Amino acid sequence: xxxxxxxxxxxxxxxxxxxxxxxxxxxxxxxxxxxxxxxxxxxxxxxxxxxxxxxxxxxxxxxxxxxxxxxxxxxxxxxxxxxxxxxxxxxxxxxxxxxxxxxxxxxxxxxxxxxxxxxxxxxxxxxxxxxxxxxxx
Numbered sequence: 001x002x003x004x005x006x007x008x009x010x011x012x013x014x015x016x017x018x019x020x021x022x023x024x025x026x027x028x029x030x031x032x033x034x035x036x037x038x039x040x041x042x043x044x045x046x047x048x049x050x051x052x053x054x055x056x057x058x059x060x061x062x063x064x065x066x067x068x069x070x071x072x073x074x075x076x077x078x079x080x081x082x083x084x085x086x087x088x089x090x091x092x093x094x095x096x097x098x099x100x101x102x103x104x105x106x107x108x109x110x111x112x113x114x115x116x117x118x119x120x121x122x123x124x125x126x127x128x129x130x131x132x133x134x135x136x137x
């Protein structure tokens with residue numbers, strides 16, 4: 001019979017110098033963790049450049065009336081959804097949708113104009129669905 005010597009520590013197993021924080025999940029060596037990415041600072045010059053890009057290129061400040069009209073249309077669509085879920089009262093919301101569509105200002109920014117066109121199309125679809133009865137096939 002062979003005797004086994006005392007079991008000792010294996011040389012290949014070493015505890016990590018910094019144990020992972022609880023709840024951090026899986027990480028790869030050499031890849032920054034999400035926490036370190038979130039903690040990275042943005043330089044003031046980069047932030048100023050981002051703000052200038054937002055203001056100058058996107059036309060964000062150029063079309064305030066069109067943006068407000070789009071937000072009002074989205075609000076009216078949400079109100080229509082709430083009225084339908086409540087089981088009535090959509091007539092006033094449909095009248096508001098009609099009025100908002102009639103007073104829609106044009107947008108200079110092409111991206112904003114495309115978004116407003118999609119919102120207006122959805123409003124027209126909702127108006128057509130509620131005003132014209134669907135014929136039975």
